[in-house]
Amino acid sequence: MSIPQQATDAIRAAGRRMDTFGWVPATAGNISLRMDADRIAITRSGFHKGFIPEDGVMAVDLDGRAEDSALRPSAETGLHCGIYRRFPNAAAALHGHSVPATVLSRLAGPEIRLAGYELLKAFPGLPTHQAAVRLPVFENDQDIGRLQSRVTQAWDADPAHPPGYLIRGHGLYVWAEDMPGALLRLEALEFMLSCELETRRLRP
Amino acid sequence: MSIPQQATDAIRAAGRRMDTFGWVPATAGNISLRMDADRIAITRSGFHKGFIPEDGVMAVDLDGRAEDSALRPSAETGLHCGIYRRFPNAAAALHGHSVPATVLSRLAGPEIRLAGYELLKAFPGLPTHQAAVRLPVFENDQDIGRLQSRVTQAWDADPAHPPGYLIRGHGLYVWAEDMPGALLRLEALEFMLSCELETRRLRP
Amino acid sequence: MSIPQQATDAIRAAGRRMDTFGWVPATAGNISLRMDADRIAITRSGFHKGFIPEDGVMAVDLDGRAEDSALRPSAETGLHCGIYRRFPNAAAALHGHSVPATVLSRLAGPEIRLAGYELLKAFPGLPTHQAAVRLPVFENDQDIGRLQSRVTQAWDADPAHPPGYLIRGHGLYVWAEDMPGALLRLEALEFMLSCELETRRLRP
Amino acid sequence: MSIPQQATDAIRAAGRRMDTFGWVPATAGNISLRMDADRIAITRSGFHKGFIPEDGVMAVDLDGRAEDSALRPSAETGLHCGIYRRFPNAAAALHGHSVPATVLSRLAGPEIRLAGYELLKAFPGLPTHQAAVRLPVFENDQDIGRLQSRVTQAWDADPAHPPGYLIRGHGLYVWAEDMPGALLRLEALEFMLSCELETRRLRP
Numbered sequence: 001m002s003i004p005q006q007a008t009d010a011i012r013a014a015g016r017r018m019d020t021f022g023w024v025p026a027t028a029g030n031i032s033l034r035m036d037a038d039r040i041a042i043t044r045s046g047f048h049k050g051f052i053p054e055d056g057v058m059a060v061d062l063d064g065r066a067e068d069s070a071l072r073p074s075a076e077t078g079l080h081c082g083i084y085r086r087f088p089n090a091a092a093a094l095h096g097h098s099v100p101a102t103v104l105s106r107l108a109g110p111e112i113r114l115a116g117y118e119l120l121k122a123f124p125g126l127p128t129h130q131a132a133v134r135l136p137v138f139e140n141d142q143d144i145g146r147l148q149s150r151v152t153q154a155w156d157a158d159p160a161h162p163p164g165y166l167i168r169g170h171g172l173y174v175w176a177e178d179m180p181g182a183l184l185r186l187e188a189l190e191f192m193l194s195c196e197l198e199t200r201r202l203r204p
Numbered sequence: 205m206s207i208p209q210q211a212t213d214a215i216r217a218a219g220r221r222m223d224t225f226g227w228v229p230a231t232a233g234n235i236s237l238r239m240d241a242d243r244i245a246i247t248r249s250g251f252h253k254g255f256i257p258e259d260g261v262m263a264v265d266l267d268g269r270a271e272d273s274a275l276r277p278s279a280e281t282g283l284h285c286g287i288y289r290r291f292p293n294a295a296a297a298l299h300g301h302s303v304p305a306t307v308l309s310r311l312a313g314p315e316i317r318l319a320g321y322e323l324l325k326a327f328p329g330l331p332t333h334q335a336a337v338r339l340p341v342f343e344n345d346q347d348i349g350r351l352q353s354r355v356t357q358a359w360d361a362d363p364a365h366p367p368g369y370l371i372r373g374h375g376l377y378v379w380a381e382d383m384p385g386a387l388l389r390l391e392a393l394e395f396m397l398s399c400e401l402e403t404r405r406l407r408p
Numbered sequence: 409m410s411i412p413q414q415a416t417d418a419i420r421a422a423g424r425r426m427d428t429f430g431w432v433p434a435t436a437g438n439i440s441l442r443m444d445a446d447r448i449a450i451t452r453s454g455f456h457k458g459f460i461p462e463d464g465v466m467a468v469d470l471d472g473r474a475e476d477s478a479l480r481p482s483a484e485t486g487l488h489c490g491i492y493r494r495f496p497n498a499a500a501a502l503h504g505h506s507v508p509a510t511v512l513s514r515l516a517g518p519e520i521r522l523a524g525y526e527l528l529k530a531f532p533g534l535p536t537h538q539a540a541v542r543l544p545v546f547e548n549d550q551d552i553g554r555l556q557s558r559v560t561q562a563w564d565a566d567p568a569h570p571p572g573y574l575i576r577g578h579g580l581y582v583w584a585e586d587m588p589g590a591l592l593r594l595e596a597l598e599f600m601l602s603c604e605l606e607t608r609r610l611r612p
Numbered sequence: 613m614s615i616p617q618q619a620t621d622a623i624r625a626a627g628r629r630m631d632t633f634g635w636v637p638a639t640a641g642n643i644s645l646r647m648d649a650d651r652i653a654i655t656r657s658g659f660h661k662g663f664i665p666e667d668g669v670m671a672v673d674l675d676g677r678a679e680d681s682a683l684r685p686s687a688e689t690g691l692h693c694g695i696y697r698r699f700p701n702a703a704a705a706l707h708g709h710s711v712p713a714t715v716l717s718r719l720a721g722p723e724i725r726l727a728g729y730e731l732l733k734a735f736p737g738l739p740t741h742q743a744a745v746r747l748p749v750f751e752n753d754q755d756i757g758r759l760q761s762r763v764t765q766a767w768d769a770d771p772a773h774p775p776g777y778l779i780r781g782h783g784l785y786v787w788a789e790d791m792p793g794a795l796l797r798l799e800a801l802e803f804m805l806s807c808e809l810e811t812r813r814l815r816p
Contacts, residue, residue, distance in 0.1 A: 026734055026800035048796060097730070099803065103810045106728055116310055118301070118344060118374035122230055140730060170730035184252060188230035191303065198307045201405050201609070201813050320514055322505070322548060322578035326434055388456060392434035395507065402511045405609050405813070524718055526709070526752060526782035530638055592660060596638035599711065606715045609813050 001067060003059055007033050007041040010092075010179045012052045015043070017183060018096055019050025023190065028097035028171065030074040033179060034084055038062045042080055045072045078144035082151060083175045090163075090175045092182035097171035100193040104200075105166040108137045112166065114192045122188040123162055135189070137166045164189055205271060207263055211237050211245040214296075214383045216256045219247070221387060222300055223254025227394065232301035232375065234278040237383060238288055242266045246284055249276045282348035286355060287379045294367075294379040296386035301375035304397040308404075309370040312341045316370065318396045326392040327366055339393070341370045368393055409475060411467055415441045415449040418587045420460045422502065423451070425591060427458025431504035431598065436579065438482035441587060442492055442499040446470045450488055453480045486552035490559060491583045498571075498583040500590035505579035508601040512608075513574040516545045520574065522600045530596040531570055543597075545574045572597055613679060615671055619645045619653040622704075622791045624664045627655070629795060630708055631662025635802065640709035640783065642686035645791060646696055650674045654692055657684045690756035694763060695787045702775075702787045704794035709783035712805040716812075717778040720749045724778065726804045734800040735774055747801070749778045776801055 011031045018024045018031075029049045032042040040060050043049060047056045059067040062085050064077040074080070080093045104112060114120060115132035123133055136154050141147040147167070155161055163185065164174040174189060176182040215235045222228045222235075233253045236246040244264050247253060251260045263271040266289050268281040278284070284297045308316060318324060319336035327337055340358050345351040351371070359365055367389065368378040378393060380386040419439045426432045426439075437457045440450040448468050451457060455464045467475040470493050472485040482488070488501045512520060522528060523540035531541055544562050549555040555575070563569055571593065572582040582597060584590040623643045630636045630643075641661045644654040652672050655661060659668045671679040674697050676689040686692070692705045716724060726732060727744035735745055748766050753759040759779070767773055775797065776786040786801060788794040 022803075025803035026731060026796045028731055028800075028803075048792075048799075097803075099806050099810055102729065102803075102807050103814075106807075106811065107814065116373045117306065118371075119230060119232055167730075169728045180252075184230040187252075188232075191226075191229035191232075191301075191306075194303050195306050195310075197810065197814075198303055198401065199310065202307075202311065202401075320577045321510065322575075323434060323436055384456075388434045391456075392436075395430075395433035395436075395505075395510075398507050399510050399514075402507055402605065403514065406511075406515065406605075524781045525714065526779075527638060527640055588660075592638045595660075596640075599634075599637035599640075599709075599714075602711050603714050603718075606711055606809065607718065610715075610719065610809075 001039070001059065003041050003057055004035065007035055008054065008057045011041060011043060011057050012054075014094065014179055014183055015049040015052045018094070018186070019048075021096075021098070021187075021190065023096035023098045023171075023186075024049035025097060030076050030080065030095045032074075032077075032080040032084075032093045034091040035059070037088075039067075040080060040084055042077055043074050045074050076144060078148050079151070079173060082148040083173070086152065086155060087163075087175065089177050091177050092179040093173065093175040094182050094186045095171060095173050096186055096190060098190055098193070100190065100197040101166060101172040102169055104193055104197060105137050105168045105170070108166070108168075111136050112193075112196065114196065117192050117195065119188045119192055122185060133162045135162060135164055135166055135172075137168055140168050140170045205243070205263065207245050207261055208239065211239055212258065212261045215245060215247060215261050216258075218298065218383055218387055219253035219256045222298070222390070223252075225300075225302065225391075225394065227300035227302045227375075227390075228253035229301060234280055234284065234299045236278075236281075236284040236288075236297045238295040239263070241292075243271075244284060244288055246281055247278050249278050280348060282352050283355070283377060286352040287377070290356065290359060291367075291379065293381050295381050296383040297377065297379040298386050298390045299375060299377050300390055300394060302394055302397070304394065304401040305370060305376040306373055308397055308401055309341050309372045309374070312370070312372075315340050316397075316400070318400065321396050321399065323392045323396055326389060337366045339366060339368060339370055339376075341372055344372050344374045409447070409467065411449050411465055412443065415443055416462065416465045418500075419449060419451060419465050420462075422587055422591055423457035423460045426502070426504055426594070427456075429504075429506070429595075429598065431506045431579075431594075432457035433505060436505035438484050438488065438503045440482075440485075440488040440492075440501045443467070445496075447475075448488060448492055450485055451482050453482050484552060486556050487559070487581060490556040491581070494560065494563060495571075495583065497585050499585050500587040501581065501583040502590050502594045503579060503581050504594055504598060506598055506601070508598065508605040509574060509580040510577055512601055512605060513545050513576045513578070516574070516576075519544050520601075520604070522604065525600050525603065527596045527600055530593060541570045543570060543572060543574055545576055548576050548578045613651070613671065615653050615669055616647065619647055620666065620669045623653060623655060623669050624666075626706065626791055626795055627661035627664045630706070630798070631660075633708075633710070633799075633802065635708035635710045635783075635798075636661035637709060642688050642692065642707045644686075644689075644692040644696075644705045646703040647671070649700075651679075652692060652696055654689055655686050657686050688756060690760050691763070691785060694760040695785070698764070698767060699775075699787065701789050703789050704791040705785065705787040706794050706798045707783060707785050708798055708802060710802050710805070712802065712809040713778060713784040714781055716805055716809060717749050717780045717782070720778070720780075723748050724805075724808070726808065729804050729807065731800045731804055734797060745774045747774060747776055747778055749780055752780050752782045 014031050030043045044058050058071045064081045083093045112135045174185045176185050218235050234247045248262050262275045268285045287297045316339045378389045380389050422439050438451045452466050466479045472489045491501045520543045582593045584593050626643050642655045656670050670683045676693045695705045724747045786797045788797050
């Protein structure tokens, strides 16, 4: 089965937008869209996400199995699929790899707390800037299945978890009900992480 | 009544310019123009201001009431209208949400003092770099009416207030007699806030 | 007498290039070219130098007098003319107003010393990275004639002065034998000032 | 013998990409491609690498001798040729001159160690983020032959050396089996150096 042109275009455009911010250095980062209940369009492995070619997007099922076994999906496909299996309303997921996300996640404990930002309003269930969002930070792991298990346990343990998390030294994952929403959420989180980094420079 | 194409174009162009600087992350920021004595064109709520669509601008009166009740104006419409009611010569108002404005406003007391910058000449009544501008910093508040009251009281108390202020963790408001003037003023203030942030890193 | 199209185009292009770096915030910065021995093309006052209009460039003589008295030249025209009177080979001068130049000049003593940079090779008489360039820092002054006198005295006192200087809180002036050379020199100096600012953050 | 259009285009495009990141300030940086076993296409000396003209690329042999003796190759041609002589599979080499590379190399000892970054996977023989890459830092030297001798000795001494090194105050050299690979490797290293710089600001 083929990938709708709209999905390919949306993923390629998201990559270009993320590249303008420096969030997809080298071959880092990945981008996916849910095409229907159990088909995901995701970036293929090894391409610079700011310059995804027309054939740089492929289809996988909810367990990350490629429809075309000749193509290799993103190394982190398992994390995208974990999101889609868990959250039926999630229809877009983005992994950005920015300097603030990388630096702060290397220095953080088990979470990064963001409070006092107007932009927190971008998160569901947080209608006011007076709330706080606690972004979990997971240890990096080349065994993606094992990493996803730890993410799933964290979701089980905290029903109020936000629609995003960090992997230490590896960047930020966010998801939303469509690609525009995911890009807005990524931009809001990256902005707040930049503010945190700047603030910590002033108060080491 | 419709919105002149010129007004829509100016607002959309201002959004694109502000986005190049990173001043309108996610759905933050808002932009308005006075169309005549009591009609304001303002960005609709929920759009990324770097990519305002053709129909992303709407008309409100000086009390913020939408001419087309089906459309939702920016959440901060009340702050724009407060400016236009108070200052008959104000014809453009911009709310930018930059990292320096956000970080410095979270750490500041009731004001941020800017002195010794050549760019201070951009402010009315300050023909020399030897003056200082004191930007008020207001606590954020989801009740915009209440926030505007505090802003109005500050204007009453200080006739020499500058044409701009900060909201803690939420960014910068500026206004001027036209859109080009407002963009220049925003750029000058954001530049000086960037310098302040850099300077404070050197002398914490 | 009119201004050659080539001169207008070169000045407008220089402004756009400087704007991409953030060196001409609001109406700051100015740009000039020597058209012949005693005619200078310079940016008119009050325009954003990233968006100089077709008629945003005007002609002055070596004393800064406008050929068309209806037009107002840049406020700092006297500094450009001081360069052209002193250095017959100078044919382009640029004033950039960057964050590093502004921040470092506010904190510096009478000069900023740059050493150990490969890019110092860009300066005449310095074929090796092992030399140092000492950029004078002058106090800002709204009386441009008085400011130029102090600059001229410094040139008299130090024959080895570099082709650039800083004005406290106001930015950087450089000059060269043509516009491409001036842009390269400005870029090299701004790069080294950025490095200095970063280094001082690490060793306050 | 002429230079294939593809080689000229690839080099000019690489320069434009590097310029968007600020890695080729003024006339700094250089770019080369191996055309066949013993012919190298390299940027000519003195041009801004973000704006390499159509005739800004020239051919040299593996000892750096110009095929057209009227043209002057990059001052650092000897370093590019040293890479191509040593590594028969190397087909592209890039010298970038960024602020982080310049600042960190000035402060570093004999090497900069990068560990804990997911992007380390971009380096051959390092399939996991748990490894570390040690980038050698060489003292700058205007005698390129002497500098290349020290680089060669380091390669002899450490068979596990990475495909990149720093020159103090002068920037970063990387190489790969083709231009896309070299650009990805440069982007990955520059990203990690930016993270290092940010991290050191937080823990001076």
